[in-house]
Amino acid sequence: MKLHALALLTAAAVSLSTLCACGGGSAPKREENSDYISPEPLSAAQAAVGGDFEADEKLPVAAYKNIAFVLSGNTLARIDFSTGERVDLVSDTPAFAVGCDGSRFALVGSDFAALYDYDGKKLSEIALEPEASLSYYGCAAVDGDRVVFNSSGKKSDSIFLWDTKSRKVSELPSTWQAGARGARVKSLSFGADGVLYSTFITNAEIAGGDAASSVCDISEDRLISDFKLAASQDGGRIGSDGVYYYVEPYAASNGESWSYFISKVADDGRSSTVAMISPETLKGPGTDSNIIHNVHDDSDFLFHDSYSLEYSDGSNFVVYNLTAGLLVAFNISDSAENCLIALVPETSEQHWYSDAVKELAVQYASESGMQVLVNAIPKDEYDDRVRTKLLAGDDDFDVFFASGALLNSVLKNSAYYPLDEFEGLVNNFDTVLAEGVRGLMTADAGLFGIVLRAEYWGCLRETQESGIPDSWTIDDLFKFCDEIPAGKKVFGDRYMITRSVCNVIEDMIAKDGSIDEKRFSEILSKLKEYNDKGVLCDGSADNYLTYGMLAFDGFNILGNDVGEYRTVVNPTMSGTNYLTVEALMVNRNSKNPESAAGFLELFTRPGYVYDNSGIKQVIGRDITKNSIWPNIEPQYQRVYEYSMKQYKDSKPSVLEALDGFSAEVADEVSLVFDGAETPDDAAKKLADRLSYIYLE
């Protein structure tokens, strides 16, 4: 009997676990997050080494944790950052490259290679054949008895391995170059597991094109990853943990401060920060880093030193400030105290969100002393990973981005930290941001976040003479169709109808939580009737309206050629606008909700809100305070003013949160207009579908 009971319990438990596992792949669990490392405490040491940045002269440098080797002139010096001691170990050496590990260093010259211990005692030496010799500049790396270095050939580099035990030098297979033909070795480093990594410069970069980097396991002749690097990601190297790290300077959006991010690049090219470093840490005395205001486009440009990362293991870093001729070693711990973590989605090409967050992170760090690290998650994984973290109650992040379905589910479940208690932030909503934004960003549990983007679907190219009111309903549209002059039609294409029908559905959901099939079918019938008459969207007549997705920020408005026309939001049923909203929110389980809210408050300050030079946020309440307002042509000013009004009585779009539903609406509209389906059938199908995916 007991065995039977155990069997029953097992079956029930297994089935429950199986079923729970179906829910997105796993039950709530704390997810190990290895994407960031907190920077506190940070200890750093500097050592002047020289070099001539103007002459593009980078001294050969090798480093391992707190030890660095510098080849200056014909003398090799060892620097111990922990004691500040500098010792000349080898003199009169005609070497071009130096490499080291934890106990040895190697020098490679045009016709020799030599291995030494840390005290400068020569352990081994070998003469190099001409094809393996260094002609000008090269890289070297050491791992026990193995020394690798590159040699510049006519077309491309070769990498040689010197086995000091067997005293043999052999050229490593070069199929790794297939992905980047003509690539030149930029750095060589050994991983902790003995794997040899290299990064390359491609011909395109040499010729001034996009930089690119291949991460290779040279010892296995295997391409691990191959990705393009943004210009700001140059100057890095692959650390002993196999990750590409680089130094990235960022200016605060207010143009008053700057800081450095130590960032890493994932295999798919995404960048996440692992630490913020103050300018003083990396800046040598007498250097001239500065933020320069660009009068031409009203932007700020950061003029900064040039850096090269010489060592990294994920915790210890050695940076070469080429401009200042300075080596800086520092350590970051894995403690998660005293910093904010922001989660943002990112692809290898799109850095909008992380850029916006990083700019304000610099400002926040300078004001509060607290650092903000940006953890970029692949866009296609972002929603699921954040959902899992939210459900697990993770407290290892403070701020997160949400839009679409994720935002919808976060709001429905009150899975955010309400911001109403933070007076400064609330005050900015009431006095700085446009009227209606606070309502837009408020859900059941309160103010849920700051808005990064809010967009509505509207019509462009609508003439003043048409008589279309600023805000019109679907009945106004029918009336307009009745009175439209001969030879004219309303919309340029069916997509505008799709958006209008979506507005109708949004209204119905807001009112009853479902589609009113009868009313919806009537609307579809009337739309088809007008379309058949050639006055709605099909046909060859001139159209009044064409579509455009307009953001409330200056960038998108200026990006659309509105010419002499004005904009009109798509017709609705009730006058409510449904906006596509993207928000930054505070994690309900954040350890630092006050600090996180303080960071978000920066997004609502006048200096930020009224600076619309980039893709950022909603426009401010007093539109004339916008920094670019005086330079905006009157027709664009009209667009701004019109957009301002659309916040009132607006709500976050629900349909935008339902993947693919807008496309299904478009399909149904087409089927009805083409006579392949009756309005009744289309209404029933969409109602069924909506109840399935929305009311389930």
Next chain:
Amino acid sequence: MKKKSDIFLLAFSLAGFTVFYVAPFLRSLGYAFLDNAFTKRFAGLGNFSALFKNEYFLLGMKNTLLFTAVSVPLAMAFSLAVSLLTVSFAGDMPFVKGAFFLPVLLPSATIVTLFSRYASSLPPFLALLIIFIWKYSGLNIILMMTALGSMEKGMLEAAKIDGAGAIRRTFKITVPNILPVLFFTLILSIVNSLKIYRESYLLYGEYPDKSVYMLQNYLNNHFEKLNYQNIATAAVIFAAGLYAVVGILLRAERKRSEEIW
């Protein structure tokens, strides 16, 4: 001494069972009584009553039970028939066993790729039924063939001499002899029938035709909506149902075994 080693060996199994099954079970049970995974207010039986009013939960439950009720007997009957025929005509050939077992090894994505061309022309329920029988019968057949192969042949020969026909011998001698294995394959088939969601998801997506909207569709979709309390409640209800079914089957099997022996 033997007892100590038994306990020692059992401890690992029990620890794993506790950590990976009992603890998540209890935690899920806890969620079932909360209004929300975030606000975590006690909701009493509110989630249960709401779930029994939710037409999509009921639809998913109905379809899942219907699929199990239809597919498991069909798969069992098919497997038994094939096993009997194979053992009678081909004997215990490893190659034959391997051929039957092959579909079990195929990943769901491969199966869906193979079937996707035909699935669109079939009613979704029927398409999933065919996939299930094709994929999972192999395992049943292997187990049944092994049981049939190890059966005492003397009883069958004696019955044959006594004049019993093939059908009578099958149902009066063969089936009772392999009853424990049949019971095991029945449980296995029930569990496997719950796994058809993978193929369903790959073929028809998150929102399939309503005839194949399974309980797992409901659970998966509610994960995306962060409704963990719904997922936990649904899982608890289903586990309780399964507990009852397995209990009844175990009792019936024990009773039947006592009658025979």
